[in-house]
Amino acid sequence: MLRHLLRTVNLFDTAPSVLFLCFLAACHGNSGGGSNGYQARGLVYYETYDPRSLDPALSTDVPTGEMVTLMFDGLTQFDPDGRLLPGLSDHWTADRTGQRYVFHLRPGVVFQDGRPLVAADVKNSLVRVLNPATQGGRVWPLLPIAGAADYAAGRAHEVRGIEVLGDTAVAFTLTEPLAVFPKFLAMPVASVVPSPLPEAFAQKPIGTGPWQFVAWEHDDYLRFAKNPKYWGGAPESDTLTVRIIPEPLTRVAELQSGRVSVSEIPFGETKKWESEHPDWLKRKPALRNVYVPLNNARGPLRDPRVRQALNHAVNVPEILRTVWNGRGVPAAGAIPPTLGGSDPGRKPYAYDTTEARRLLRAAGYPDGFAVQLWRSGTNVEMGRVAQAIQSQLAAIGIRVEIVSRDASSMREAVRKGETDMAILDWWADYPDADNFLYPLFHSASFGPGGNYSFYRDAVTDSLIMTARRTVDQAAREALYRRIDDRVFAAAPWIYLWFPIDMWAEHPAVQGWDVPVIFNGQRWAKVHVTAGR
Amino acid sequence: MLQLVGRRLLSTIPTLFGVLVVAFLLLNVVPGDPVAEMVGERADSATIVRLRGELHLDDPLPVQFGHYLWGVVRGDLGRSYITQRPVLGDLAERFPKTLQLAASAMLLAVTIGITLGVLAAIRPGGVFDRFSMLIAYVGVSFPVYWVGLLLILLFAVALRWLPPSGYGGLAFLVLPALTLGMRSIAFLARMTRGAMLEVLPSDFVRTARAKGVAERRVIGRHALRNALLPIITVLGLDVGNYLTGSILTETIFSWPGVGRYVLLAIQKRDLPAVQGSILFLSVIFVLVNLLTDVLYAKADPRVAYD
Numbered sequence: 001m002l003r004h005l006l007r008t009v010n011l012f013d014t015a016p017s018v019l020f021l022c023f024l025a026a027c028h029g030n031s032g033g034g035s036n037g038y039q040a041r042g043l044v045y046y047e048t049y050d051p052r053s054l055d056p057a058l059s060t061d062v063p064t065g066e067m068v069t070l071m072f073d074g075l076t077q078f079d080p081d082g083r084l085l086p087g088l089s090d091h092w093t094a095d096r097t098g099q100r101y102v103f104h105l106r107p108g109v110v111f112q113d114g115r116p117l118v119a120a121d122v123k124n125s126l127v128r129v130l131n132p133a134t135q136g137g138r139v140w141p142l143l144p145i146a147g148a149a150d151y152a153a154g155r156a157h158e159v160r161g162i163e164v165l166g167d168t169a170v171a172f173t174l175t176e177p178l179a180v181f182p183k184f185l186a187m188p189v190a191s192v193v194p195s196p197l198p199e200a201f202a203q204k205p206i207g208t209g210p211w212q213f214v215a216w217e218h219d220d221y222l223r224f225a226k227n228p229k230y231w232g233g234a235p236e237s238d239t240l241t242v243r244i245i246p247e248p249l250t251r252v253a254e255l256q257s258g259r260v261s262v263s264e265i266p267f268g269e270t271k272k273w274e275s276e277h278p279d280w281l282k283r284k285p286a287l288r289n290v291y292v293p294l295n296n297a298r299g300p301l302r303d304p305r306v307r308q309a310l311n312h313a314v315n316v317p318e319i320l321r322t323v324w325n326g327r328g329v330p331a332a333g334a335i336p337p338t339l340g341g342s343d344p345g346r347k348p349y350a351y352d353t354t355e356a357r358r359l360l361r362a363a364g365y366p367d368g369f370a371v372q373l374w375r376s377g378t379n380v381e382m383g384r385v386a387q388a389i390q391s392q393l394a395a396i397g398i399r400v401e402i403v404s405r406d407a408s409s410m411r412e413a414v415r416k417g418e419t420d421m422a423i424l425d426w427w428a429d430y431p432d433a434d435n436f437l438y439p440l441f442h443s444a445s446f447g448p449g450g451n452y453s454f455y456r457d458a459v460t461d462s463l464i465m466t467a468r469r470t471v472d473q474a475a476r477e478a479l480y481r482r483i484d485d486r487v488f489a490a491a492p493w494i495y496l497w498f499p500i501d502m503w504a505e506h507p508a509v510q511g512w513d514v515p516v517i518f519n520g521q522r523w524a525k526v527h528v529t530a531g532r
Numbered sequence: 533m534l535q536l537v538g539r540r541l542l543s544t545i546p547t548l549f550g551v552l553v554v555a556f557l558l559l560n561v562v563p564g565d566p567v568a569e570m571v572g573e574r575a576d577s578a579t580i581v582r583l584r585g586e587l588h589l590d591d592p593l594p595v596q597f598g599h600y601l602w603g604v605v606r607g608d609l610g611r612s613y614i615t616q617r618p619v620l621g622d623l624a625e626r627f628p629k630t631l632q633l634a635a636s637a638m639l640l641a642v643t644i645g646i647t648l649g650v651l652a653a654i655r656p657g658g659v660f661d662r663f664s665m666l667i668a669y670v671g672v673s674f675p676v677y678w679v680g681l682l683l684i685l686l687f688a689v690a691l692r693w694l695p696p697s698g699y700g701g702l703a704f705l706v707l708p709a710l711t712l713g714m715r716s717i718a719f720l721a722r723m724t725r726g727a728m729l730e731v732l733p734s735d736f737v738r739t740a741r742a743k744g745v746a747e748r749r750v751i752g753r754h755a756l757r758n759a760l761l762p763i764i765t766v767l768g769l770d771v772g773n774y775l776t777g778s779i780l781t782e783t784i785f786s787w788p789g790v791g792r793y794v795l796l797a798i799q800k801r802d803l804p805a806v807q808g809s810i811l812f813l814s815v816i817f818v819l820v821n822l823l824t825d826v827l828y829a830k831a832d833p834r835v836a837y838d
Binding site: 061137138247253427 | 565622625692
């Protein structure tokens with residue numbers, strides 16, 4: 001076989017030619033990125049996979065949520081920095097208890113087909129999301145409304161907590177006071193749609209938002225035109241195309257050849273972009289955390305001392321620097337530093353293997369133990385983090401077996417509490433500390449709700465509920481600090497880091513900003529400068 | 533011939549039924565819950581329970597399968613759990629694009645691969661033989677993924693001759709077709725060379741030359757035609773593979789074909805979409821195999837099917 005091979009191809013000729021080809025490609029790759037030619041027509045963004053639908057009631061994934069944000073408005077909305085802004089409602093009032101809200105509609109808003117927005121549209125939109133026949137799947141942001149849970153379960157014929165006040169206002173009565181409720185209404189699922197719904201609405205939607213739907217070629221692209229009558233001022237660009245580009249390196253190539261306006265930079269490309277195009281880059285601390293939930297209801301991990309030991313045994317700054325290219329800040333708590341309620345004074349668990357061993361001895365595991373660490377097979381970076389954790393925990397005698405599964409299988413196992421540890425990240429649905437405490441640590445959120453560590457503490461539960469009911473912002477944030485403190489000490493996770501997102505904006509594009517929350521960028525203030 | 537086609541078509545029905553049963557069972561054994569994928573990262577248990585009920589996911593398996601089969605018999609592949617769109621419509625939208633890519637890749641493979649193979653066989657050991665076999669080795673051994681990205685870097689980012697990815701006119705087709713067809717080019721080149729080397733020393737080739745037939749005609753008409761059978765086999769298998777999804781190529785080049793649809797459906801545990809796709813693609817595969825068999829008989833009259 002080998003002789004045959006050697007006879008057919010002269011290997012000594014082959015190797016240099018292949019190397020030369022690679023070299024050629026590499027050289028061109030470097031020099032090619034320097035040109036500023038923007039070839040796309042108008043603004044071009046991308047999604048990694050085709051949106052589920054364009055119907056707000058079905059917005060359970062990020063692509064759908066982002067597309068809905070372009071075409072629709074809620075009563076409230078977020079800006080790229082995650083601040084809550086007025087949306088279709090230009091002002092709202094809450095009663096002293098925080099249990100009844102009245103939202104006044106912005107005057108003169110019309111849908112893209114010309115019909116005026118009235119308060120009944122708001123009620124119908126929300127009732128439609130709750131209606132079991134819609135089969136949307138994301139009703140939780142509306143469940144705080146009185147009667148919503150009964151209606152969603154088919155036990156009631158209407159949602160008694162939503163009240164239409166003439167054409168210009170809507171009142172909400174909640175089951176109990178909830179300070180973050182206005183933020184829930186900024187989520188894509190709470191967008192206002194026209195009623196009655198136009199035909200084929202999920203494929204050809206009509207909203208009040210800055211962009212009008214033009215075309216959708218599945219798995220290929222979506223095209224939007226500016227809504228000249230947008231209440232917030234018509235977008236600065238005429239068109240916005242959203243392409244579906246699944247491969248991260250292809251996205252970057254598209255950006256370099258001027259065919260998309262912005263792109264996230266893949267981890268492996270960080271150094272290259274920092275040295276070659278520092279002026280293209282935009283960074284922003286994300287409302288997200290990377291963590292390892294420790295199953296607080298399983299084996300040795302039930303003991304807080306063991307969990308603390310794990311935190312002391314992992315050298316977070318080193319993993320962050322080497323595996324994650326430094327794109328994050330070590331976490332000393334679950335609340336991202338940019339949110340009210342985080343405590344900048346709290347120190348992360350120090351990397352201290354002596355202390356870790358002492359804690360393990362005290363807990364009765366002087367020789368360590370064996371655990372499984374689950375990871376999603378498709379997420380390469382997380383896989384590397386898992387390997388780093390595995391090797392560092394080995395130093396204190398903990399034998400980690402890495403279990404690699406596809407994301408769906410892993411999610412199911414984690415939710416059912418069948419894993420010891422898993423490596424995960426948590427993305428904010430709304431920019432508020434509540435989003436990092438109630439789902440992640442309240443015992444009512446076990447499993448599918450987000451509490452994957454099955455952390456249960458009656459005091460934490462009651463403090464979280466008190467904070468939710470507290471209307472005064474400063475008092476609420478003080479409570480969040482206290483809760484985060486308490487949970488951090490109990491170490492239900494291995495606390496890793498808060499990522500810093502890194503994007504590149506093509507030099508021909510102006511006005512774009514990295515959104516900290518997925519529905520914080522509406523592309524209305526973005527435009528392409530001259531020199532197409 | 534017609535009888536053969538009819539018989540073969542009939543015999544595919546049990547095959548397809550088997551495919552359906554296996555696909556259905558496998559999907560139900562694999563962990564992961566379509567409703568969990570549908571509701572997203574944070575969900576309330578009541579919603580999950582209700583949706584499972586509404587989608588009949590808690591019915592006994594035979595009942596679920598019966599429902600599905602009844603739909604298939606009526607030509608209804610069901611609706612995607614995730615998008616709520618009909619699966620057949622989704623497939624019909626994407627399949628022409630996959631077909632286009634596969635056909636282009638095949639066209640490249642046939643023209644480049646066979647030409648290289650024939651030219652290499654004319655003067656074995658010569659410069660051209662070495663060159664074409666180098667291409668063949670490179671084509672067979674380099675992973676599609678890597679070659680695809682390299683082509684993008686070179687032709688889209690550096691030279692800017694072609695768009696990096698996307699679906700559109702001819703310019704968009706070149707790189708993905710080349711990437712997808714590369715393996716076939718390599719394989720066909722080697723295959724053709726081997727088959728030609730076997731045929732060229734035969735008596736009938738010598739006779740043709742002795743009669744004074746032009747060399748070009750000897751090679752093209754007499755030798756190549758007789759070397760075609762193994763080539764058709766390879767082509768048939770490759771076409772089947774290309775049509776049933778070229779996930780990597782479609783992913784790298786953002787090509788909106790069937791492969792990516794199936795991949796996403798599997799990731800999201802979108803059972804109707806996965807089952808429908810498998811059935812659809814099995815039908816395509818069976819048809820392509822049938823076509824290959826028919827071509828056999830056309831290429832070589834000695835092949836008879838009785």
